[in-house]
Amino acid sequence: MTFSTCDICDANEDKLGTGILAVLPPMFLAFGKQQSFSGPARTLKVFEDNVLVRATLEVPGEGQVLVIDGGASLRCALVGGNLGMLAEKNGWAGIVVNGCVRDSAELNACNIGVRALATHPQRSVRKGLGERDIRVSIGGVAVAPGDWIYADADGVLVAREKLVISP
């Protein structure tokens, strides 16, 4: 499916700011082969610990987008090349990280879409702390499991339901 976040915003202006459709702040870098991706969100809330990220990406993604609230930490990476390959292998559409990634060249070779605040060469700790499938806040925008994510070169949208995209 092709879509344009700009066209979605124009066609759904009445929904913006109502809690039905929101735009994430323009704070992300793009990685991965898929510049555009969309799908229902799965959510994680972790802090400098990526054990739950791996555990989630190990399960078939079925076109979902993993949204990771990493507390905007710029002190280590939550996703790297191995997790990118795992996500591709398991059919995840993409990963949105409110935090950092690493192995950017490897991530760019993965057939998924990735958004992250920055790159960081250091890996995270592996304690296994965090929460899954809860409502998170990314740049002040709430994202709940099952919300629909639309990301392209112009931005990242969060919709409470799948939008009807007219060609």
Ligand SMILES: O=C([O-])CC(=O)C(=O)O
């Ligand atoms: O395993 C990690 O901590 C993240 C990483 O580097 C990878 O996914 O390759």
